[in-house]
Amino acid sequence: MASKAQRRPLGLNILIYGFVGLWFILAAFPFFWTLWGSFKVELDFFSIADWTNAITGERTQAAYDSAFTGAAYRGAWIQEEFWRNVINTFLVCFFVVLTSLTIGTLGGYALSRSGYRYTFWLLITALIFRAMPPITLVAGYLLPFFEWNVWGILPTTIIVLVAINQPFTLWMLHSFFQNIPKELDESAKVDGCTQFQAFRHVIVPVMWPGVITTGLFSFLLAYNDFAVTAMLLSESNRTMVPAIAAFLGTTYTEGNVMFAVAAVVSATAPLFVLVMFFQRQIVSGLTAGAVKG
Amino acid sequence: MKHRTFFWFFLPTGLAMFLFIALPIVSVVTQSVFAPHEAVLKTVENCTPLVGCTTETTIDQEATREIREAQPLGRFVGLDIYLDRGHLAIAELREAWNSAETWGDFWDRLFNLPLYRALAFTLTFTFIVTPMLIVVGLMIALAVNSLHRHLKGLMIFFSLLPMIVTPLIGSLILFWMVDSRGIIGSALVALAGDPNFSLKASTGLTWIMLIVYGIWHSAPFAFVVFYAGLQTLPKDQIEAAQIDGATRWQQIKYVVVPHLMPLVTFVALIQLMDNFRVFEPVVGFNASAHATSLSWIIFNDLGGETRQLSAASATSVLTIIGVAILLSPVLVRTWRDFKGK
Incomplete structure (x- = not known):
């Protein structure tokens, strides 16, 4: 049980959780974003038209009838012999x-x-x-x-x-x-x-x-x-x-x-x-x- | 332990370091004072009756090969390579110093010389990233330390990722996000309100991008070290400070930070050494048009069809000297500790 003197005021708590949340996004988000994007076609992951395409996979849908495709992995692992x-x-x-x-x-x-x-x-x-x-x-x-x-x-x-x-x-x-x-x-x-x-x-x-x-x-x-x-x-x-x-x-x-x-x-x-x-x-x-x- | 036993135990690792670290240094220093042989030229006189004689200069292939095989190191040129335009550029420097009218003009000319340009970026990177990552790492450590137990483990896991990931891969992941067609890039374009806005187009923005990457990559190291230090923080000191009525900020400033000070020195020294060798981000961010580093110059000289061993060796020696200067405080400190024992 924390003593009264050690209890944090609400404002400080918001600051701490806000900062930790921000760092969490900075540290983890790029990896998840790239993992997600690796199952799309290039026009979705590097979208000129609309950045939400990278989430919905519009062009991927058009090309492969599904919002996800393993084409990039097939290309890298098999075609390029990764x-x-x-x-x-x-x-x-x-x-x-x-x-x-x-x-x-x-x-x-x-x-x-x-x-x-x-x-x-x-x-x-x-x-x-x-x-x-x-x-x-x-x-x-x-x-x-x-x-x-x-x-x-x-x-x-x-x-x-x-x-x-x-x-x-x-x-x-x-x-x-x-x-x-x-x-x-x-x-x-x-x-x-x-x-x-x-x-x-x-x-x-x-x-x-x-x-x-x-x-x-x-x-x-x-x-x-x-x-x-x-x-x-x-x-x-x-x-x-x-x-x-x-x-x-x-x-x-x-x-x-x-x-x-x-x-x-x-x-x-x-x-x-x-x-x-x-x-x-x-x-x-x-x-x-x-x-x- | 007897000298003899020590010798046999240490022999394999000692031999590995001697053959593949110490000898290559010698070899690098040697190569930096030799330049490749120039082609041997021969003059042939062709005399045709009635027309007269013409002299023709051609490369004597055989003699060139012979001299190259006889002396594979090349010809001895002393410090010439160090002083040429690609390295210390003494002549250009003097010229710029004499003819430049303002400091700005002098700096402009200086930064057109490859080595000084690389040195400027390397030093800026090292001395901005290192303090920043310590501050950021300390903030993360303090924040995570005040979290609930279960959240701490999760945060440590995700915080380790940017540090553990291969530097080239980490910089590529960020590079693709800040690409003008990537998610951060398009957000920046929207913010700037200029469809042609690109982080890659300007030198200043490229430097900032690389520095942000550097902090992202190394802050976790500082975080983990400081977090471990916080676990050993004596509770009674904090309590005493609280009884004395210290605010939270004062507790951090007068109790926590002094307690962590030895760790700050440790992180600073390790990171100075590591940031000075900055290289992968320059390749990953495709930034060599705006920012080059000493390591990148060496890599660039060595790569490609023409392996410019002499040029790369000279830059290597200069880099090693730079590292030695950075390292000297550590060595002095270790020496003092040792004397104290």
Whole structure:
């Protein structure tokens, strides 16, 4: 029961609910609008005559006898073979998350358990690397990759994304491991385990909450990347985001824009599901670095 | 942990960062002081009896290929690329400084140079978006925190969407809405009363559009961090302030905000770094005619048929220097924390 002093006056309540409502519309409406519009024809979603056409779907009705059509999705997924890009994206994301967590947990664990001065310098170096825009590195990749004939293929991009991911992964896992008491693995070492055995049998079973959170952010980084994937993948190996950018490049002819709209909705859907299931982990990951300062 | 054990644990991640971050930086710096070889020219003298001799200059394909293969980096040009028109444009700058009559004239000329134009937008974007998103994020956090428990979860879910969505996709979604045939675009046309009104047509409006996108994209991050901070707000301090008769505004100003101050610094530093690399919105909003950023210049130089590696490398090095300047307060702070330990 709130005390009288804490009860809010009506005016303040209206202000708060009004503001929250406004932010809700700003944050959510664009997504629902685009989802709705992706089932229309271009003349409805980008209506010159009357904006209500986008809601009623007048032209869609005329063309397909129904207010909704999957034509944009058919065009994007089948005609433009967007499914290839989807498969590529999931291959890239899967291997990036797997590799960067494997080597990241080892490194992060070592950083959290070693008290020497060089761990500080390694973390600072990682911070500097984290601050650099990935696109600034791309010019350095191209020549060697052309030379060794490894440009354009998925494994190269995966390794590059793993490396770009490492600084962030290290910082995050380092702080998670510091929260796991040192006594745990030290007592295992007293019992005769090597450092690796202590890690394997004592730390691994308790590290999963931190690893899952970090994995989510690695996934997001790989999934959302545009600069690196657009520059390092050949046309046939493109992931979703550069493929969508390419849809836009191929002239704004009738239908093509709707292909891009359908592709955009398709690429947003997995993120939506991700937030739905892992909201708690994402929030805890965002605040992990901050609360400790 | 022993040095040896540490080494083996750290080796895979260290190697990945060394090979794909540290070495590329070296390679970028190297490339920025080399320019592609010019074609080797040869002069051939054709002598025809009675007509006389003509000399003809052609490209010696074989020799050109040879020299390109022998030195794939190109020829050493020192800092020439940094100083050319596409980058720091020293000559043009001096010329503009000497001949411009007013400050306005000087600025106009400055903004015709690609790097300065991009720098102007990048800095404006960074230093407007960052404070704005902190204010907006704080307002959302305070408002959501006073909601009913069930509503909070829902609001957090939807608030995360603009941040989690792929930047290119997020900007496309908004771009299609503000298109003159989209829903917001047509509303603006109706408001302006001018059928030809378009956000894309003017530089100022394009910048505002990108800045609004930037705030929309990053405010959720500030919101989530501040919201978490609000959960740790000590209740007794608020109660003490209430007993002292502080108004709600005073409670926020003197209790809540000081409590959140370390988080504000954290969000500001992270966002300064991230906003400085602004790139996807420029592509998504198709705004490169009015607004370019440093990252966009690099991308543009690297893309297309002619990959201008040297030009892109020089811009990359300048961008890295910019990031280093932005980052220096963080480094100093971390160093002090470390010394304090």
